[in-house]
Amino acid sequence: xxxIELSTSCFAVSSSLLxxxxxxxxxxxxxxxxxxxxxxxxxxxxxxxxxxxxxxxLCVEGELCIGDCIDFEAETCLAADLPFTEAPTVSxxxxxxxxxxxxxxxxMSIVPSDVPSMSPSVxxxxxxxxxxxxxxxxxxxxxxxxxxxxxxxDLVNAVNEAGSNGDGGIFTICPGSxxxxxxxxxxxxxxxxxxxxxxxxxxxxxxxxxxxCMIVGGDVQIEIVGFVTGIELQGLTFVDAREVSVxxxxxxxxxxxxxxxxxxxxxxxxxxxxxxxxxxxxxxxxLSIDQSIRDLVPSDSGSMTVEVVNxxxxxxxxxxxxxxVNVGGNAxxxxxxxxxxxxxxxxxxxxxxxxIELSTSCFAVSSSLLxxxxxxxxxxxxxxx
Numbered sequence: 001x002x003x004i005e006l007s008t009s010c011f012a013v014s015s016s017l018l019x020x021x022x023x024x025x026x027x028x029x030x031x032x033x034x035x036x037x038x039x040x041x042x043x044x045x046x047x048x049x050x051x052x053x054x055x056x057x058l059c060v061e062g063e064l065c066i067g068d069c070i071d072f073e074a075e076t077c078l079a080a081d082l083p084f085t086e087a088p089t090v091s092x093x094x095x096x097x098x099x100x101x102x103x104x105x106x107x108m109s110i111v112p113s114d115v116p117s118m119s120p121s122v123x124x125x126x127x128x129x130x131x132x133x134x135x136x137x138x139x140x141x142x143x144x145x146x147x148x149x150x151x152x153x154d155l156v157n158a159v160n161e162a163g164s165n166g167d168g169g170i171f172t173i174c175p176g177s178x179x180x181x182x183x184x185x186x187x188x189x190x191x192x193x194x195x196x197x198x199x200x201x202x203x204x205x206x207x208x209x210x211x212x213c214m215i216v217g218g219d220v221q222i223e224i225v226g227f228v229t230g231i232e233l234q235g236l237t238f239v240d241a242r243e244v245s246v247x248x249x250x251x252x253x254x255x256x257x258x259x260x261x262x263x264x265x266x267x268x269x270x271x272x273x274x275x276x277x278x279x280x281x282x283x284x285x286x287l288s289i290d291q292s293i294r295d296l297v298p299s300d301s302g303s304m305t306v307e308v309v310n311x312x313x314x315x316x317x318x319x320x321x322x323x324x325v326n327v328g329g330n331a332x333x334x335x336x337x338x339x340x341x342x343x344x345x346x347x348x349x350x351x352x353x354x355x356i357e358l359s360t361s362c363f364a365v366s367s368s369l370l371x372x373x374x375x376x377x378x379x380x381x382x383x384x385x
Contacts, residue, residue, distance in 0.1 A: 005032035010077035013240050013265055014041045018059055020052025038072040040182055040217060040240065148174035152186045159192055168198035175204040175211035181218030190218040198230040207234025209260050216240055223247040224256050231256035238263045248275045250304035257307040263323065264314050271321040272313055275329035277303035296327045298352055303329030308336055316341045323347050326354040334359045341366040346375035357384035
């Protein structure tokens with residue numbers, strides 16, 4: 001016999017067992033549904049991702065459930081001044097900031113870049129140089145480090161072109177950009193593949209999480225391949241990848257660094273960061289976790305080297321291998337927080353002659369099936385703790 005009125009509110013990246021992001025039982029009523037917005041929500045039964053008004057039954061799994069699914073009617077989130085297409089995700093209940101990490105780090109707010117606007121998707125970042133008379137200035141095209149990207153396809157194409165030329169370069173994402181990889185055309189081109197050395201992808205000029213550059217959804221968001229070195233990803237936030245946020249599939253001589261990045265809200269995914277030189281030979285998800293680990297066999301030369309500095313991994317639900325899985329590579333984890341990680345393996349899983357260094361990092365409110373919050377098999381080693 002409850003009653004609810006919903007007006008100008010937003011629901012995003014949420015999951016539930018009962019049908020509907022909003023569930024109203026057969027004794028209760030929806031009094032108002034006005035200008036509400038929802039995206040990327042799901043219920044375990046696959047019945048309704050918006051407002052479900054039950055007419056008959058308990059609606060628990062396996063029981064009778066008859067009712068109506070009422071859509072959210074707004075096309076964008078109207079709950080803020082900016083034209084959001086996703087609402088903020090829930091911040092973790094435990095907040096642990098590592099020593100030396102940037103202060104005042106924001107909770108995640110999703111500010112999409114793909115909403116139509118009058119501005120171009122590739123923008124020129126503001127200059128700190130005092131303005132002068134244009135007639136006295138030489139005509140110059142901005143370099144790749146002086147423009148910023150606010151559309152996923154433009155960023156992917158620019159990185160791909162640099163990769164095909166073997167050039168690399170600095171690719172700056174416009175502050176406040178969110179790339180939604182859930183729907184075409186973005187869903188057709190993921191992941192972004194890095195295959196040229198000295199490639200830097202950063203959020204804003206300074207590469208900081210505070211500038212809110214987010215990649216949401218998709219199967220795999222970024223993939224590193226080949227004999228690349230000098231790869232850096234700075235200030236990026238990876239949200240809700242269906243399989244893996246970042247595949248570090250480079251060769252044994254490859255290297256990459258993640259600075260001030262965040263991985264959040266992965267559900268039923270394989271891992272947040274997967275270090276593995278042999279990416280095409282992935283085990284079936286139907287196998288047990290111990291059999292899956294045994295089936296992860298990297299190249300004889302081993303996997304790449306990855307450094308993770310001042311980063312956060314949070315809110316992983318039913319992850320297969322955890323926040324980070326290192327198969328035969330070298331991982332260095334510095335000033336990084338892991339919280340709310342639920343894994344079939346461990347929060348960090350190191351196997352097949354992998355090596356890991358852990359320094360000034362924090363682990364909280366996590367669970368795993370394998371022993372240890374960090375699991376290192378009998379072929380691998382802990383180089384620093």
